[in-house]
Amino acid sequence: MRRTLGTLVSALLLVACDGTPGARLGTYAVTATMVQNTCGTQVGDYAASATFNVVLSLDRGVLSWTPTGATSATGAYDSSTHAFRLDQTTSTQAVAPNRAYQTPGCIIDRVDSVAGTIAIAGDAGTTQLTDVDAGPLAGAFTADETIGYGSEAGSDCTPVVGVNPGQVLALPCTITYHMTATRTGP
Numbered sequence: 001m002r003r004t005l006g007t008l009v010s011a012l013l014l015v016a017c018d019g020t021p022g023a024r025l026g027t028y029a030v031t032a033t034m035v036q037n038t039c040g041t042q043v044g045d046y047a048a049s050a051t052f053n054v055v056l057s058l059d060r061g062v063l064s065w066t067p068t069g070a071t072s073a074t075g076a077y078d079s080s081t082h083a084f085r086l087d088q089t090t091s092t093q094a095v096a097p098n099r100a101y102q103t104p105g106c107i108i109d110r111v112d113s114v115a116g117t118i119a120i121a122g123d124a125g126t127t128q129l130t131d132v133d134a135g136p137l138a139g140a141f142t143a144d145e146t147i148g149y150g151s152e153a154g155s156d157c158t159p160v161v162g163v164n165p166g167q168v169l170a171l172p173c174t175i176t177y178h179m180t181a182t183r184t185g186p
Contacts, residue, residue: 022057022058022059022060022062022064023057023058023059024055024056024057024186025056025057025058025118025138025183026055026056026138026183026184026185026186027053027054027055027183027184027185027186028053028054028055028056028140028141028181028182028183028184029051029053029181029182029184030051030052030053030054030179030180030181031049031050031051031179031180031181032049032050032051032052032145032177032178032179033048033049033177033178033179034046034047034048034049034175034176034177035144035176035177035178036174036175036176037174037175037176038169038170038173038174038175039149039168039169039170039173039174039175040163040167040168040169040173042163042164042165042166042167042168043149043166043167043168043173043175044166046147046175052067052068053067053068053184054066054067054068054181055067055068056118056138056141058077061076061077061078061079062074062075062076062077063075063076063077063084063086065086065114073086073088073114074086075087075114081117082117082118082119082120083115083116083117083118084114084115084116084117084118084141084143085113085114085115086112086113086114086115087111087112087113088111088112088113089109089110089111089112090109090110090112091107091108091109091110091152092107092108092110093105093106093107093108094106094107094108094157094159094160095156095157095159095160103156104154104155104156105155105156106151106155106156106157106158106159106160107151107152107155108149108150108151108152108155108157108160108171109149109150109151109152110147110148110149111146111147111148111150112145112146112147112148113145113146113148114143114144114145114179115143115144116141116142116143116144116179117141117142117143118138118140118141119138119139119140119141119142120138120139138183139182139183140180140181140182140183141179141180141181142178142179142180142181143178143179143181144176144177144178144179145176145177145179146174146175146176147174147175147176148172148173148174149168149171149172149173149174150171150172151171151172157171
């Protein structure tokens, strides 16, 4: 459950030059600021704020998000509203089952969601991004990232709830960041 914000956003947040399909929208300088944490500060390395770069690409309604030096993620893009959404779910066995004591163990589900809107710059008559030469049109974006933790049905996650390092205050819980980004390059 311990991740830095960069790794977290990396997992969520494609580039024609480096093998990513679609039209490259550009490189963006992103500032992320934590706005909520119901999990508690002991859950991991979630910084109050962070900065990083991300490359956006668009291919037939699919937005690709690739943070510098990290794995890319893809999600839906709505050309009429310029809204996008990326979701990723992972599961981690936090406590192994114990047959001798007949305890089910604990599996933590983590759902990362990034939802935002791209601001369009460029020609006055342009109202939507296309897959052809879309780069100059995407000027900036704002987004919110929500990291949600919960336990799988049938899990006993009592050992991971508390105030000690690596524990959460309660399950389910969320950590939310607000992101603003400005285009810095192709």
